[in-house]
Amino acid sequence: MRSGIGARAVVLGGSITGLFAAAALAPSYREVVIVDRDRLVGVREWRRGAPQTRHINGLLARGHQALEELFPGITEEMADDGIPFSDLSGTVRWYFYGKRLQQLRGGLSCVAATRPMLEYHVRRRVEAMANVTFLEECDVVGLTTSPDRARVTGARIHRRKADSNARRKAETAEEVIEADLVIDTTGRGSRSPKWLVELGYQRVEEQGTKVGIGYASRHYKLTTDPFGKDHSINPVASPTLPRGAIFTKTDSGMVELTTYGILGDHPPTDPEGFNAFVKTLAAPEIHEAISVAEPIDDIALFKFPTTMWRRYDLMETLPERLLIMGDAVCTPNPVYAQAQSLSALEALALRERLSAGRAPDTPEFQRAVADIIRPAWEMTTAVDLGFPGVEGERTPKVRMMHVFSRLLHDAATRDGRFTAAFMRVAGLVDPPTALQRPGLVLRVLRDAVGVRLSRFLARRRGGSA
Template sequence: MSSHVAAGGDRAVVLGASMAGLLAARVLSETYAEVVLVDRDKLTGETTYRRGVPHGRHAHGLVARGQQILEGHFPGLKDELSEAGVKCGDFSSDVHWIFNGRRMKPAPSGLDCVPAIRPLLEYHVRKRVQAIPNVVFLDRHDILGLESTEDGGRITGARVQAHGGDGPTVFPADLVVDTTGKGSRTPLWLAELGYDKPVEERVKIDLAYTTRHYRLPVDPFGTDLAIIPAATPETPRGAFFHRMPGDDGRVELSLTGVLGDHPPADPDGFTAYVKSLPIPEIHDAIATGVPLDDPVTFRYPASIWKHYEKLRRFPAGLLVMGDAVCSFNPIYAQGMTVAALESLVLQQHLRRDPVPAARPFFKEIAKKIAGAWSVSAGGDMGYAGAEGRKGLMTDFVNRYVARLQEAAVEDSVLTNAFIRVAGLIDPPQSLLKPKYALRVLRHRRRPPAALPPAAEPPAPQARDLAA
């Protein structure tokens, strides 16, 4: 096999064109003369699901803080998505948030909800990054490994190979950023260079998504964007039900189940699972629809946090971001937004040093991860069969949040406080502020309220299913 070396220079190499990789390339382009982004998939012009994002054909959410950061990196992105058929709205007043069969009382939160499906969002972000003159996309390339100095103290580049190529290519780089996701090989590469692997923290939840698409003759949403009966320990079967971009009656329904109670992938089993949800609206809606495909399942065994911030030694010229550091239970829709938060940290560190020191970088992104992890991993530990480390306050916080959700059926102030935490705008501990705790306690003294009726939607608009 032959090997050749690409021309060197003031270069950064990003491994993996995930959302984390695209955001890393965006901020690296401010510092480096050339940014090379490598991925095994075909990227240019791709608007559909791709192999490198196996969960991409299931419901995705970019929560409020992520939307704010993406709009900062790519001004006008929301308008582009809207022009592409994405109906935008408010995260609280325009979404049916349902916990244990009861809708939290909606009210305007001022937080943008842009419910683009993953392939569409990724396509528009990728197109923006491809338009940056000093960013080079190297798609359909396998990532083989890292190059380093003889003593392993510094990473000097990455080794890749084109599909069908005659040998590896070495790209010299001042900085390599690994954004290859859960399957990241950085721990193995570290071991080969004589470094310790990061300690892993896991929360096993054994989640499965099963997704199917329909065309409906009647719009079930009215002015709202989505109906989300969220999974809880009391009602562990959940769903994400929303419009697809455009106005042709297509909807996406992703069912969720944990700890082995997985939504079936056969059509009859899928429909029966829908009927078992704590609200009837979704089953009623799809009963009159035309399925557009067969159900497809994606399994997610465990959330994993690789604690790079705890390593005492780490080679210079290498950073890790996104799911390659921490992979969250996707039910909580945190992954893309935490990657966006990490991109801001990278941007700040690059302004101080074009080759950021790894330990300070990892310590700072760990702070961003910790808040999201406390919500998702802490919430998952509320399920009796979940496996993982439970914090001292986990049970108390889970009981308190459940009571807050119950109180929010009548109190939109609590709804919006919860939405701000779920959207990674405010830290989880903000829900314990006296102004919220008193409202929770006050509502606990009242008998449980019935699920409030949703606002009357406009008259249903019938569609021609043959269209």
């Protein structure tokens, strides 16, 4: 264990990003403290402080690889606990523009755990690290800094304790946790932008796209088998039908259904309306299955109005010894399931910098985080702009991508190799530029020409008859 960088690192936020960060920090600091407003240790249920835990939270293929790098052997542990794994291009049944893609195993393993179960397994690994402690049921109220405000020296917190009626939580006096490094992983609601302004730094620029997504989730015990050899059935929203879903096998013998609509077309939360919404999807087998399945819980709705990227990488100055990661920096469109995987990659970037034996340089690290985010952000933002009602600039590059994507997905309905190529990019294994390789572009164009030629010849033969 390396412990020469500092005495204590403090992680604000104990969700999945905070756990990934703690794992990266533990070899380099004598003590790592995770602060969170919820009770965490031993929890296997939905957490009030993380409302999205009621919904599907995917860990994509590259995210799964990063998870195994951070916690060697965790895949086997989760599998032993009944958590299934799927192949993104081989055992996931995809529908694009209402058409089913051909499948081909591509070695793109994805974790199909519910969010609470994934957190539980990762947290258990972090708990086993002797120098990591959890400070639960605490509110973070601010940062402490050096007199010149050039360096963060800790965090100010309030512990919450039960009052005499044992029904509510009352705040204790403010405490300061001193730290050699503070990492903000508190999610989209992060108050770092406000704290930085109060410390005299510039306001961070925010970018985003109004997508108006609402998604509703429910869990079931099935009485029929719509999956066959597959693990998941995913009809993807398209401009012609801006509704989609992820219907997947998950832990505890359950199936998890999250269905969504774009630009305000949100699923109802009453069972009849929810089922009617699902019936409109491109994959009829989902509605057929849930109509006779046993619901395990009520329908939960989550609204996501805009994507968001806080551009800390563009700030002129930042205080030393403060890093910001995960959703506190960027919350991409959730239907692409990128957030957890990006957090895992950011944790690997943190671990790499700590391996040099010194605390990361804040501006350099935030630029590295931006480099991780950028390819995924640009790709999914371009996809969002394929919906006519989404506001944003449709450059010639974006329009060309829309045309090529449509051709690629059409080719994938006939050949699983195209599905695998696309899913390697969607799974963050390959960069988006992989779809611009001349060989792939040529094969897609050849497929499109071949289809059109076949249709032309068929019409000629029909006319001759």
